[in-house]
Amino acid sequence: MKCSRCKATACVALPSHHAGFCKDCFPLFFTRQVETAIRREKMFTHDERILVALSGGKDSLALMLELTLQGYDVTGLHIDLGIPDSSQKARAKVEGFCEANSLNLEVFEMEGWGLPIPDVKRFATRPVCSVCGRLKRYHFNRIAVEGGYDALATGHNLDDEVARLFANTLRWDAPYLSDQGPVLPGSDGFVRKVKPLFRLSEFETANYAFLKGIEIHADPCPYASGASFTEHKKLWGDLEHRSPGQKFQFYQGFLKRGRQAFALLEKETGDPLNPCTECGSPTNAGICSVCRIKAAVQEKKRQAEAG
Numbered sequence: 001m002k003c004s005r006c007k008a009t010a011c012v013a014l015p016s017h018h019a020g021f022c023k024d025c026f027p028l029f030f031t032r033q034v035e036t037a038i039r040r041e042k043m044f045t046h047d048e049r050i051l052v053a054l055s056g057g058k059d060s061l062a063l064m065l066e067l068t069l070q071g072y073d074v075t076g077l078h079i080d081l082g083i084p085d086s087s088q089k090a091r092a093k094v095e096g097f098c099e100a101n102s103l104n105l106e107v108f109e110m111e112g113w114g115l116p117i118p119d120v121k122r123f124a125t126r127p128v129c130s131v132c133g134r135l136k137r138y139h140f141n142r143i144a145v146e147g148g149y150d151a152l153a154t155g156h157n158l159d160d161e162v163a164r165l166f167a168n169t170l171r172w173d174a175p176y177l178s179d180q181g182p183v184l185p186g187s188d189g190f191v192r193k194v195k196p197l198f199r200l201s202e203f204e205t206a207n208y209a210f211l212k213g214i215e216i217h218a219d220p221c222p223y224a225s226g227a228s229f230t231e232h233k234k235l236w237g238d239l240e241h242r243s244p245g246q247k248f249q250f251y252q253g254f255l256k257r258g259r260q261a262f263a264l265l266e267k268e269t270g271d272p273l274n275p276c277t278e279c280g281s282p283t284n285a286g287i288c289s290v291c292r293i294k295a296a297v298q299e300k301k302r303q304a305e306a307g
């Protein structure tokens with residue numbers, strides 16, 4: 001196969017784009033996709049300050065590099081989950097990457113905050129991954145708001161977005177369907193959330209990271225159950241193989257025709273928000289869910305330690 005741009009030998013085939021690219025032209029394709037995403041979805045401008053959530057995986061590091069090359073004002077944010085062995089490795093990759101590229105980085109430690117993820121695994125009543133995800137989103141927002149950032153960017157790619165949309169659709173989960181998308185506008189107490197890689201598949205971000213020589217943290221989380229999301233991704237892999245482009249059409253169709261309907265539905269039922277009496281984050285209860293989870297886990301730990 002020949003590169004669609006320069007006719008050299010292609011190293012990445014992209015059936016969904018009826019294209020293939022060589023190692024020099026593929027990053028240009030990647031850049032165009034990110035530019036299109038930012039422009040069409042009005043994600044942010046060159047005058048704004050962007051906080052980029054860096055897990056150490058291929059997607060978020062690829063995103064950070066690409067936004068830097070495009071001249072955006074970016075700062076990395078890594079949340080050290082405090083999981084033995086795994087978290088040290090992820091953090092080292094993020095720190096090494098930021099140092100090598102002279103990028104600003106903030107690191108937040110869950111242990112220092114009083115709730116390392118192993119305690120959540122041991123003492124929380126809900127599955128560790130869903131609590132961990134909620135805690136991460138809470139700190140992303142809090143740190144972005146406190147730091148006066150204009151937007152918080154994550155490395156979610158097309159496969160992540162389609163798997164989530166598919167899971168939400170299987171449950172017809174209206175609240176989640178109403179605000180799933182590549183941009184969630186900011187509002188009182190909430191920073192704007194953006195996903196500039198939403199047009200790119202996992203395969204494409206992996207290729208970009210590889211061709212750019214980014215050293216990534218590739219190990220899965222030791223607590224991940226590999227449950228439904230992974231299954232849904234496999235299913236979508238089959239569909240995409242049979243009919244290239246279907247993933248993007250499904251997601252794009254939802255953005256154009258589905259999301260609005262759910263947003264209207266939810267608008268009428270949303271409760272008013274007030275600052276949490278403990279931490280000040282917006283909540284529709286007196287004390288926010290994160291403060292309640294933290295107190296409950298710490299209490300159970302105290303009891304266990306007291307014997």
Ligand code: AMP
Nearest residue numbers: 053054055059060077078079154155156
């Ligand atoms: P995941 O939910 O693990 O697929 O991660 C989705 C996105 O969330 C990543 O691309 C990152 O932008 C962000 N993220 C996940 N874990 C962390 C972390 N420990 N610290 C900072 N950002 C993270």
Ligand code: FES
Nearest residue numbers: 128129132221223
């Ligand atoms: Fe949070 Fe695995 S439990 S990343």
Ligand code: ZN
Nearest residue numbers: 276279288291
């Ligand atoms: Zn709170």
